[in-house]
Every structure is written in structure tokens, then in C-alpha cells.
Amino acid sequence: MDTAARKKSRDAFQRGVTLLGQGKFFEAETAFRQAIEMCADEHVYLVGLARSLYYNSEYDRDSKVSVLQTVIARARDLAPNDSRVETLQTWIDAARR
Numbered sequence: 001m002d003t004a005a006r007k008k009s010r011d012a013f014q015r016g017v018t019l020l021g022q023g024k025f026f027e028a029e030t031a032f033r034q035a036i037e038m039c040a041d042e043h044v045y046l047v048g049l050a051r052s053l054y055y056n057s058e059y060d061r062d063s064k065v066s067v068l069q070t071v072i073a074r075a076r077d078l079a080p081n082d083s084r085v086e087t088l089q090t091w092i093d094a095a096r097r
Contacts, residue, residue, distance in 0.1 A: 009039035016048050025056035043078035043085065046071050050088050054095070061095060068092045 016031030032049035039045065050071045053064055069092060075085045 005038045009035045009042065009045070012038065013042070013045050013048060016052065020048065020052055020055070023055075025052050026058070028052040029056070041078060043075040043082060046075035046078070047082075047084050047088065050075070054088070054091055065092055065095050068095075
């Protein structure tokens with residue numbers, strides 16, 4: 001069912017995608033977090049959040065990796081076979097080195 005909250009969450013997600021493409025990582029993170037607050041069962045929202053965090057060079061690498069692990073674990077719980085989640089895990093593994 002398409003509820004008002006789900007529509008608003010999709011709008012926030014789309015805003016996050018646009019901001020991410022513009023390199024506005026903090027703003028994208030905020031939009032993705034808003035989408036997740038409204039609809040926590042959409043793993044693609046978590047993938048967007050993870051990407052905004054990953055690309056944001058303002059965050060300390062070690063703390064970023066910790067947060068990314070949590071976000072990716074939740075996305076994997078929701079969609080264990082999504083290749084985007086596995087790709088992000090590969091990025092996180094590379095960031096640890």
C-alpha cells in the first residue's frame with residue numbers, strides 16, 4: 001500500500017540521490033536519514049545513506065567505517081541478495097586498509 005509516509009520517504013530519497021550526485025554529501029545524508037525515519041524497511045535508502053557517508057571526506061575514516069558497517073548490516077538483513085549491498089561491503093573493506 002502506498003501511504004503518505006511512503007510517498008514522502010520516496011521524495012526524501014530522491015532528494016538524497018540528487019544531492020549525492022551534486023557532491024553535497026551532508027545534505028544527501030540528511031535526506032536519506034529522513035527517508036529512513038519515515039520508512040525503515042527500504043534497503044535502497046540505506047544504500048543511499050551508506051554512499052553519502054562513504055564519499056564524505058569530512059568524516060574520520062575509522063568512525064566512518066564503523067557506522068558504514070552498521071548501515072550495511074541492516075541493508076543486508078533487508079535484502080541479502082542485493083549486489084549493491086555487497087559492493088558497499090567491498091568499499092568498506094577497502095577503506096579499512
